[in-house]
Amino acid sequence: MTPCEESIHFLKIAVLLTSHEMDSLYENSSFILRTVASGEKCSRYKGLCILGILYANVLMQLSAQKTNNTIMIRRLEELTANYTRVREHLHINNIMERNIEELTANYTRVREQLSFYEALTAQSLNADMSWTTFNGKLYFFSCNELNWSSSRAFCVSKGADLVTITSQTEQSFLASKMKAWYWIGLNDLKTEGHWVWVNNQTLSETGVQFWHKRESGKSEPDNWKEEDLTGENCAVVKNDLNYLDSWFDISCNYQIKFICEKK
Numbered sequence: 001m002t003p004c005e006e007s008i009h010f011l012k013i014a015v016l017l018t019s020h021e022m023d024s025l026y027e028n029s030s031f032i033l034r035t036v037a038s039g040e041k042c043s044r045y046k047g048l049c050i051l052g053i054l055y056a057n058v059l060m061q062l063s064a065q066k067t068n069n070t071i072m073i074r075r076l077e078e079l080t081a082n083y084t085r086v087r088e089h090l091h092i093n094n095i096m097e098r099n100i101e102e103l104t105a106n107y108t109r110v111r112e113q114l115s116f117y118e119a120l121t122a123q124s125l126n127a128d129m130s131w132t133t134f135n136g137k138l139y140f141f142s143c144n145e146l147n148w149s150s151s152r153a154f155c156v157s158k159g160a161d162l163v164t165i166t167s168q169t170e171q172s173f174l175a176s177k178m179k180a181w182y183w184i185g186l187n188d189l190k191t192e193g194h195w196v197w198v199n200n201q202t203l204s205e206t207g208v209q210f211w212h213k214r215e216s217g218k219s220e221p222d223n224w225k226e227e228d229l230t231g232e233n234c235a236v237v238k239n240d241l242n243y244l245d246s247w248f249d250i251s252c253n254y255q256i257k258f259i260c261e262k263k
């Protein structure tokens, strides 16, 4: 190739470089290198030649960067799609959890009502619903077992309420009649640890309480949560202990006999 032909060829490459035609540029790379290596032949175009090489390098770097960007954009799109799927999944889970909570609450309500009506029916069949008199009050010891709130509803339906124990004499009388464990009208449903009777009297107002005491370990009420995570918020009186030491807090959901009291 004559110097004149080389000049024309190099100018063509310079045009290719400025027009970003990379494939043609790579095809002519051997000529560029030969031209740079041959300092004597290329002396007239040396400056332009170096600029061309640098320009080609920049273009190659830009091209590589463009490829990286394309890959990153694809990954970003995949991550976005995954994120959207996870969010939709979480949303569905939240809705399902809410539905389960509502269904559980409805189930509990229906179960309580059912127990109550079962007890009413059983009691109506049992004609001898007998009341025992003591100190001007009437007491009924149930044969049926209900949870605490249904027991109370039953007593109320009979013009009474769950028993309120306001003296050691009354506690002694009840103990003498008991053949099982019975619900009494004492609870801390409203405020944990604040025990009140169904007539809103507190233990300090009545002046008597007969919680079971333990020499080692916590005495009652202990709000034990092993069997019911909501704790123990209703009181029961047990017949198999000293009557002065026989109140326990237990889960309000247990099915227990109960004592109604009316004036």
Ligand SMILES: [Ca+2]
Pocket (backbone or CB within 6 Å): 188, 192, 193, 223, 231, 232, 233, 234, 249
């Ligand atoms: Ca409690």
Ligand SMILES: [Ca+2]
Pocket (backbone or CB within 6 Å): 220, 221, 222, 223, 224, 232, 248, 249, 250
């Ligand atoms: Ca307890």
